[in-house]
Amino acid sequence: MPATVSENELRTRLAQRSGLERDLLWYPVHDVPRAFGVSWPLSGDQAEEVLDGLLDRLRRVLPPPLEDDQDGQGRRYTYLSEITDRYQRCDTRRVLERIYAAGITPCPVFDDEYYDPRSERGWGARPSTAADLGDVPSWAWWRAVRKAGPRQFHRMPDPYVGEGSPPVDRALDLRDGTGNDAGYRSALLAAVREDPRQIDCWAHLGADAFERSDADESALSEALGFYQMGVAIAELSLPPAFTGVLAWSELNNRPFHRALHGLGLTWWRLGETAKAEAVFGNSLWTNPEDNQGIRYLIREVEAGVPWHQRSSDRS
Secondary structure (H helix, E strand, O other), X not given: OOOEEOHHHHHHHHHHHHOOOHXXXXXXXXXXXXXXXXXXXXXXXXXXXXXXXXXXXXXXXXOOOOOOOOOOOOOOOOOHHHHOOEOOOOOHHHHHHHHHHHOOXXXXXXXXXXXXXXXXXXXXXOOOOHHHHOOOHHHHHHHHHHHHOOEEEEOOXXXXXXXXXXXXXHHHHHHHHHOOHHHHHHHHHHHHHHOOOOXXXXXXXXXXXXXXXXXXXXXXXXXXXXXXXXXXXXXXXXXXXXXXXXXXXXXXXXXXXXXHHHHXXXXXXXXXXXXXXXXXXXXXXXXXXXXXXXXXXXXXXXXXXXXXXXXXXXX
8 A cells, every 4th residue: 555645546436435426536635635625645643534524425315305394394205315414336326416416307186086094995904093092102102194085196297217128127137037137237337327317227136136135235235225216216207295195006116115114124124213214204104005014114114113023033
């Protein structure tokens, strides 16, 4: 290791640690003397301190899309940047800024179509009256849903952008037809590099990494980054202080729900139960019919049950 570190060398190291292209890092590295109060060349200790600071800045979350009078006004969707202050991946913020600058597609609303929590539709195991609910913590989400009353249905924009069959389907066909897991991952990664709006590809990358984490714990960090990216990109289409319903029955909404589900599981497995609870709460708030069985997961997370002691492992 050199005794001193030049601007050029620091940019190379930052590219290696962040996973970002070296050319994209010109300005943050060039700005190091002003931002950190140092001068070139840096000592080895200075370089490590600066690298830690730069990586931290790259991972800072974007502010949630709230207006001044909307923060804290009743129950609503909790945005990722309200749950965590850092993205797992160093490129998440840059990807989000690029999509936003290019123009986002808003989440359309179904006129005159509302979800009514007091209707007879949906699964039948939930309490039907306020008296049945009592003070059981695991039903807090349903009490909030009932209190909110009828809410409008929304649909996410088409998550399968581009022409032809969705890239996620082509990747799945490759894996199922050949058993080539590495090729499957490569196909998904190629799809999100070409167009990062492929939310379902991010969700499937997260699921693949989550499964690999049984044998390789480092894959859990990958899963967290993939799931966060999918959720954060989907959130760009939500209106500020979103209070609507994204029903699982609407196919466009499913990739977002898959990413939310995976993100909650990953944070739970990492021991971040408060974050997992917030994500599972989002799933239940936006899809009260709970086609994914989130109500069973949030019950254990609220109780502080560690991932390795969850009921599925005891059964």
